[in-house]
Amino acid sequence: MTALSPPRERTFDRRLLHRAKGATPYIAVCVAIGTATTACVIAGAWLIARLVSGAFAGGQSLEELAPSLAALAAVLGARALLASVQEAAAHSAAAGVKTALRRQVLAHLMRLPSTDRNTGETTALLVRGIDALDAYFARYLPQLVLAAIVPVGVLITMAAAYPAAALIVALTLPLIPVFGILIGLYTKTHAERRWQSTATLAHHFADLVAGLPTLKAFGRAAAQVDSIRSTTGAYRKRTMSLLRVAFCSALVLELAASLSVAIVAVTVGVQLVHGGLSGQIGLQTALLVLILAPEAYLPLRNVGAHYHASAEGLAAAERLFAVLDQRPEASGGASRIADRAPVILFRRTVFAYPGREPLPEVSLTAPPGRITVLTARSGAGKSTLLAALVGFRVPASGAIEIDGTPLAELDLTALRRSIAWMPQRPALVDGTVADNVRLAVPDGADEAAVAAAIASARAPEAGRRVSADGSGVSAGEAARIGLARILLRAEALDTPILLLDEPTAHLDADTEQAVLASIETAATGRTVLIASHRPAVRAIADLEVHW
């Protein structure tokens, strides 16, 4: 909702403009429109002053003043046109920048190692956060350009017309950014923490909603209403105490603007009384100065107004760059494995997760063309072992070799292409079952192969809709979609390695038998590693490894 002002020195993020394609020509357009707008503002004020003084002081009639009135109409009309062109240009530029940035960050995220990164928060950053940049590009940036051009033009005109008034404006104008910076510095850390707490709040809700069935089962769902109330209540109090200070920058701005207009009016008025300015020209000058004075502050006020809307986007940009600065996963070496079933060797490998005792040491050899079943107890690191072969976990010590080549020396992309890996909880995407299975072969698989894989894995019918959070399918059905996927991949890409993590969890005995028969068929001529303790799975093993 309301954004706070992070520090003012961050108002013009160079990285944002460098990374953004099309941002430089867009700024050029903004400058051109800004200059033309300034000209319109000054011409408009001059014409109004001339018309009023002409009629009042000069006693001129409407006929005499008609050309000036027509000119005023034209100038004000041109200003309206400029505003709408600016708006359209701004939005098309902003939209392009956002789409490019989102894709860039998401693509980078896909190459970053899985840490305990929070999916809900990252999603909020990529959607809401980047969308918030809209306000920065479309509203804030053009106003910033105007704020740089209009006051200069106005001050020069005022100085030429009546230097004393120009001096008043020139003295008060710098107060605004100075106070802005001071208040911005004060609220800086708070504003960043607020984005953090907005994200935490979002994550808290997502977690609560996902866990609603569980909470309800324990009769605790209603109690969370109080927790939400107190969380949001505390959030409101924190935010309001910060807003009291943050809004001060706007207060300073408004006070400076309106007080200096008042001072200009009084000063000029006193000059007129004392005859310092006289005749029609005197009145015209006085009116010109009066009309122009607020125009010098208006763009700055707008910058302030839009800054609040864009601050959220800037804070998000900061976090996006933090993501882009993270180093991607190592892409491995240059070696490749041969196109036949390899020997897979784990020698005294130990995996460690932060905050936990390291997992037990493992040594094993998976012979080529055989099915090796890992039957170690739950939590002993079976899934970790399989994920390590695909390059997603790196052992703390020990070695992994495929056909005698250390894993680290293998080209990771090529290696992954030789593997069909089924994780414990297969990822689902929105679409049909067939769409989900097809993901296994990104270059495209023929329909018959997809259908055959679905049939072999006993997966749900090809046309059934599945959504990414797994609704629409049961846990067992999701597992069989995952299985169909790797059967298809093994077939279509002829992968020499097959890795299956609990392929028959959630399945009844009959389905399990049918599925295992398909796995056995697919296993021919491949090196297969299966993590499972189910007796039926162990029955198809050529070799069992326990640790």
Add this chain to the structure above:
Amino acid sequence: MKVTLWRTGVAPRLGLGAVLGALSQLSALALLAVSGYLISRAWQQPPILYLMVAVTSVRLFGVSRGTLRYAERLVSHDAAFRGLERLRTAVYGRLVRLAPAGLPVWRSGDLQSRLIDDVDGVGDRWLRGTLPLATAVIVAAAAVALQSVLLPAAGAVLAASILAAATLGPALASWAARIAVRTTGSARADLTHGVQSCLAGREELVASGADRLALDNISATDDRLRRAHARIAWTAGLGEAVGLLALAAAVCGALYTGIPAVAEGTLDGVLLAVITLVPLAAFEPVLALPQAVQQTAIAKECGRRLTEITEMPEPRPDPAEPLEFGPEPAGGPAPIEIKRLSVTWPGAGAPALTGLDLTLQPGERVGIMGPSGAGKSTLAAALMGFLPYEGSLRFGGIELAELDGDAVRARVGLCSQNAHVFDTTLAENLRIARPGADDDELARALRRAGLREWFDGLEEGLATRLGEHGRAVSGGERGRIALARCLLADREVLVLDEPDAHLDAACADRVLRNVAAALEGKSAIIITHRPLPEGVVDRVLRLDAPAPPLRDARNDPLLGVATGM
């Protein structure tokens, strides 16, 4: 969503905000008008004493504009935050009624965006929609009144141009918003959802090389969103132009009517500057109207999506006059009697479970086995009072439909396949079951669930954070944490849905034996795929897959066959 804004003090605060905002804008108008008068009058060189009132007012208005605006912002933001608090808890409260059977309708990404973005969107409506609108109306009325008093013709011109700007600008804006908001709303939800599934499934997508494909899909959605936004922008630009053109008409119109009036003597020349400057100030809030209207339209769409939640029927409403469990009969707790039970999920064409008969004596433990899709988990949901049913399901002689859902769940505990592990500490995850439990009780429950070694290996013990969706723990551990939680809840009847999934046989047997010992004297239903070890259950009931949906399920013969063990 109707939220009682008056009672909570939100509406009066917003009203005060609108008044303060209008006074601030009127100060700006007065500052410009009085300054114009001051200068014109000063040009006539009267004794300076004549100008003192004008000089003082100019200074006063110079100060009041900023301070009133500051007060307005604080008051209105506080009001909006209060309103959001109410709205958010109201929506969550509704979701509580709908969970879990009424919920799978929405994908989690969408639900999240509803709860956060849509609620915020409604809050924006108050601050950026309603408030500017109220301010604009007050200021415009005052300006037209002032102008009409000075020169009726100028007043008419100002009224006409404000009316044009206030209707045409917002009309353009809301027309644009209407066509685009629907597209952005769904595209945004799709985008949120696509990004989320892409991030969650990262490893599998990367491993299979499908990451580029997933990214392309997201870019396509993003592009849809971009085009929708561009459409809003173009018309917003038009709206802005319309406002500025009306301003031009108002200023030129004031001069066009004022100049002859001065010549004819119907308007004092001193006031010509005033009637020319009044439109400039009066238009400031009017020019903000298109954005306010656009914001209102967006908020309406947010409100509509929230209403979809609030108007969703409850899958199993609590009875209007619920019965209560009587005092426990002398012979201990009463049995559960299930007769010809059929259960259908909301929106499903065919029942997931039909014609089940089962009597569960107090202290008896029954195993339920059957193929995937036989309705085992459906039975669990019905027993928890999550779903409506046909047939009879009695607890100690009372029909479950006559009981409050919460009363049922105070007696029946469920350990489900997909129990949620919250992103908080281990202790807090367990205390959901029993808030008052001490650390020893938590540790005992973990040991009974077969997590002794795992728990002893945790550096931070009960304070260990389990991470999002329990990602920091393995599948088997997650299941056993849920089991520990269920044991801790200490319900009279316990339904365990596949407590042994993701466990090796030895571990599963050990856990099940522990559980059986812990449940001694309590009734339990244990749903499983694999044969249970000796002594864990008293008997086993086999469920078959339900009849094909084309047949009338109600005429099917009994599907359940009880076998003694």
